Amino acid sequence: MNGNFESNQKVYSQYQLAEMFTINPATAAKGLNILADEGILYKKRGLGMFVAEDAKENIANKRKSGTLKQLVQELVLESERLQITEQELMDMIKAALYKEGRK
Amino acid sequence: MSVIECRELSKAYLRKKVLNQISFTIEENKITGVIGRNGVGKTTLLKIMAGFTKETSGEIRVLEQRPFNNLYTSVNSIFVDDQMSFPPALQLQELLEAAQTFYPNWDMDFAQRLFKYFNFDPKHYHNTLSKGRTSTFNAIVGIAARCPITIFDEPTTGMDEAVRKDFYRALLKDYIDHPRTILISSHHLEEMEDLLEDVLLLKNGKVHLHIPISDLKEWAIGLQGQASSVLPWTEGKEVLYQNQIGLNATYVVIKNDLSEAELAQARLNGVKITPVHASDLCIYLTSDTKGGIDDVFINR
Numbered sequence: 101m102n103g104n105f106e107s108n109q110k111v112y113s114q115y116q117l118a119e120m121f122t123i124n125p126a127t128a129a130k131g132l133n134i135l136a137d138e139g140i141l142y143k144k145r146g147l148g149m150f151v152a153e154d155a156k157e158n159i160a161n162k163r164k165s166g167t168l169k170q171l172v173q174e175l176v177l178e179s180e181r182l183q184i185t186e187q188e189l190m191d192m193i194k195a196a197l198y199k200e201g202r203k
Numbered sequence: 204m205s206v207i208e209c210r211e212l213s214k215a216y217l218r219k220k221v222l223n224q225i226s227f228t229i230e231e232n233k234i235t236g237v238i239g240r241n242g243v244g245k246t247t248l249l250k251i252m253a254g255f256t257k258e259t260s261g262e263i264r265v266l267e268q269r270p271f272n273n274l275y276t277s278v279n280s281i282f283v284d285d286q287m288s289f290p291p292a293l294q295l296q297e298l299l300e301a302a303q304t305f306y307p308n309w310d311m312d313f314a315q316r317l318f319k320y321f322n323f324d325p326k327h328y329h330n331t332l333s334k335g336r337t338s339t340f341n342a343i344v345g346i347a348a349r350c351p352i353t354i355f356d357e358p359t360t361g362m363d364e365a366v367r368k369d370f371y372r373a374l375l376k377d378y379i380d381h382p383r384t385i386l387i388s389s390h391h392l393e394e395m396e397d398l399l400e401d402v403l404l405l406k407n408g409k410v411h412l413h414i415p416i417s418d419l420k421e422w423a424i425g426l427q428g429q430a431s432s433v434l435p436w437t438e439g440k441e442v443l444y445q446n447q448i449g450l451n452a453t454y455v456v457i458k459n460d461l462s463e464a465e466l467a468q469a470r471l472n473g474v475k476i477t478p479v480h481a482s483d484l485c486i487y488l489t490s491d492t493k494g495g496i497d498d499v500f501i502n503r
Contacts, residue, residue, distance in 0.1 A: 123375075123397040124234055124416075127400065127417060
């Protein structure tokens with residue numbers, strides 16, 4: 101997402117990851133395989149794992165439908181607990197948006 | 204390929220059965236953590252594997268041979284704990300040289316670098332080392348021996364935090380370069396869980412679980428919230444741990460077999476869903492009561 105890896109660039113091998121984070125290489129391999137199953141990485145036989153062409157959109161879509169949706173749900177729940185009106189909540193969201201300087 | 208095979212292995216001390224007909228296999232070049240409460244038979248099991256102790260009944264094969272009284276096993280395996288006996292007449296440097304003659308894969312250069320890194324004096328004697336220094340020296344021997352079967356029984360006893368981290372990292376790095384079968388027992392699962400591939404959980408003289416650590420981390424979930432909203436989710440399920448928090452909030456741990464939809468529904472009901480750490484889970488799984496030490500204080 102931050103552009104640390106470009107499309108079609110080789111990512112770290114399981115052994116490099118294992119050394120970097122002091123984790124079991126099998127665990128690192130499992131992580132890489134999960135990313136490969138999700139289509140974020142692809143394998144080249146004997147060469148290692150590479151970043152898929154559409155990895156960025158792929159991750160963005162997943163986060164929109166998963167993480168962001170859940171965050172919004174929790175936001176609504178919390179505002180109900182605090183008895184915040186719809187208008188107040190909208191205002192807070194707008195204020196946060198403008199603070200970020202996006203609108 | 205499996206390098207260690209146990210079939211209905213039992214060990215009794217006098218009439219007390221420590222290991223009760225346990226069966227499992229350990230695959231080659233995996234790092235397995237042996238976990239269990241005090242006195243559950245971890246050390247006994249590891250010592251039988253190393254050929255130090257004789258099994259009472261059942262069968263054990265290490266590298267396809269029976270380990271007890273077997274030279275092939277002693278050359279190909281090393282058992283490291285804080286009570287390893289070394290000849291008191293030899294200096295530390297001489298101990299390393301003696302180890303070199305015994306273990307065929309011994310890497311003297313590597314051993315010397317570890318020795319220097321941990322600031323050992325070659326002229327000191329093993330029996331004058333402190334508890335933590337003894338463990339550190341023994342660990343150096345255990346890593347540098349590069350035995351196909353490497354067994355650590357509570358290797359970090361007495362080590363300070365920095366040395367523990369160094370030890371686990373050194374072990375992992377050397378394992379990456381020279382894969383071998385490693386068994387580690389420890390009471391501190393959280394400090395070594397990243398290193399492990401599999402976990403062997405012992406309870407009441409039996410193998411309770413033998414699964415990959417990644418599965419163990421997802422094996423259970425914690426539900427927290429108002430008792431009225433939490434308890435319906437535990438119906439018909441085995442509750443591994445339950446604790447009252449405050450007046451009517453409850454924290455329960457159950458096996459993670461709820462579907463995504465059910466989890467979402469629970470969340471909407473105001474139930475907080477948290478993953479259960481592997482080390483906490485092991486405590487819950489191996490305890491005899493559901494409330495832990497708090498049960499002792501009930502109805503006082």
